[in-house]
Amino acid sequence: MTNHVMQSFSEHIQQVKAAVDPLLERYHYEALMVHSGAPVFRFMDDLEYPFKVNPHFNWWVPTAVPNSVVLYRPGEKPHLFYFQPVDYWHLPPAPPDEAWANEFNITLIRKGDEWREHVVDAANLAVLGNAPRLAVHFTQAAINPTALIHEIDLCRIRKTEYEKRCLVEANIRAARGHNAAASAYAAGASEFETHLAYLQATSHSEQQLPYGNIIAQNEHGGVLHYHGLDRTPPAQRHSFLIDAGAEFQGYAADITRTYTPDTDGVFCDLLAAMETAQLDLVDGVRAGASYVDLHLKAHRVISRILRDADIVRMNPDDMVDQRVSNAFYPHGLGHYLGLQVHDVGGHLSDEVGNKIERPEGHPYLRLTRSLAVDSVVTIEPGLYFIPQLLEPLKARPEVNSAINWSLVESLQPYGGIRIEDDVLVLAEGAPRNFSREAFSQLAQAQAA
Ligand SMILES: [Mn+2]
Incomplete structure (x- = not known):
């Protein structure tokens, strides 16, 4: 140990x-x-x-x-x-x-x-x-x-010092896996081969993972909990989404990254915009902040990204109000993290027996509390092109005419984008980002 x-x-x-x-x-x-x-x-x-x-x-x-x-x-x-x-x-x-x-x-x-x-x-x-x-x-x-x-x-x-250290170790372990997976993908690996590279680098058996790896190429990135593990790589490679964790003495890391071999184009721009948005949302993880507000902010930011990329020609606030953003970003911003990947307490009221309900129209939000010092949350905004969710928008004439369908169709083979870090709420100021710390620690060790 x-x-x-x-x-x-x-x-x-x-x-x-x-x-x-x-x-x-x-x-x-x-x-x-x-x-x-x-x-x-x-x-x-x-x-x-x-x-x-x-x-x-x-x-x-x-x-x-x-x-x-x-x-x-x-x-x-x-x-x-x-x-x-x-x-x-x-x-x-x-x-x-x-x-x-x-x-x-x-x-x-x-x-x-x-x-x-x-x-x-x-x-x-x-x-x-x-x-x-x-x-x-x-x-x-x-x-x-x-x-x-x-x-x-x-x-x-609220995590003790010991628990924080376990979460740090879990993140380092997961970051090793993510680096190996990124290299495997760059070398042309299939989803299955990438999965094996991840297990090798984390030294986890399949059963030891805190949750089943999501290793998704191309449109599979738009299947939120994709576990298919294709044995052969696709002929055309557009994107790679990996949501994979690791554990340390029971404490879980939960990290997601998205990559593309493209060097320019709309998906590259979206990826860069989502990276900036994710870091900005992480920065909003402050003691006393409402996680619901942060989740709703993510909807506004993603709506702005959709407008700037000319995917949806609507005012971003209207996109949120009319639930158009929900079709592109259909899950919650994240959850508590600890001994359980979706750790306990996300909806608990301080008043015993009561819960804090999710806001209307956001049935998958796993955390509705205000953020306490020493709590650890994930921040994982996403932007996807999921046919089942986009199709119903065609039945709403005003929304239908605002969507650049030819661009949407050209992006569907990319599946989607999700970027996720594990973040500790500090008493003052910006939070500690265990996941980014882990990646930079590994990069420094490699440079030395
Ligand atoms: Mn997560």
Whole structure:
């Protein structure tokens, strides 16, 4: 493990405890139990789906181990029941790493439910997890109580120093992959070959990626979650969109870049304009700023780009008001990032049980809160030429006549543009851009 990151782990655990203590008191729980999750088997099969750890467990323990439990009573050292079976079929989890083991009292358990005999006082216990066996041991009310989870999720929005360092490492790892993918594309690779180059450079197996790579050439860039991975490159190469991440101790990076082999022309101009727009939107990530406002600003900026490129001959504000920009930019500006790629809390109100609704006409916006110091968000504006979304505009005579359809058709083979960075909200001034920092760190290392 990276020393520099783990130096801040002890402080992280103290902060997690300090966040959880008042919540347990408020809701009258004597203790919190977090289960890491159980493997899920395929239907009528003895093969498991790839194991994904309960992020609530990962918030406490920096490793993805199944059938394990953290039991925490305020004022005490958290107790970790760590699953290490005697198993000659599978590689058992490695012993707890000394870099974090000191923060816990640790009992190694050999069987799935062995922690149960140690968790005696179940009456005032809050249990977080989704292992089916939890329902055998606890009442429905004890498992995943919604008010407590709401409040814990609010805590998880603000990242500790340890979490920031994990996100930095994840970004460096992802940037390595992106550089390799860009080189592969420049050398004429197919989507599939580019994907393999990405895995090699990040040293991730497919299952370790925080989300499935989106590696899209030409019109595939206009399929928002494209996972096709064509084995042969297209005869004519117009564009390359890659949305791919990496993880570090459970924390995710989520980066998107778009390239074209063209050296001039409308798509080149659009790409340059979107790069400028994205950086400007990143600069708007300030403590206290409304993410909804930032998302709506993205609509205005993209509308201006559409007008300047002579794609839509309309006033940019009218484009936004009449939802024309939604046909070119049909997703949200981004989301929280952390242990989950689309991290928790995006719509939570500070008032427990309430949510902050999305603005009308923007059903895919994943974040509606104002930005708090130490929260991490993605900024990922996009501009696409998606036939299913553009076609309905033809039925609106005034909009139809404002669109330069021949130009739109010439751009459809390019699919689209998305540029995405991972950004930390600072107390004052412009944010920290983990993704751009990662790319420049790698460029400097290469130059040295
Ligand atoms: Mn994203």
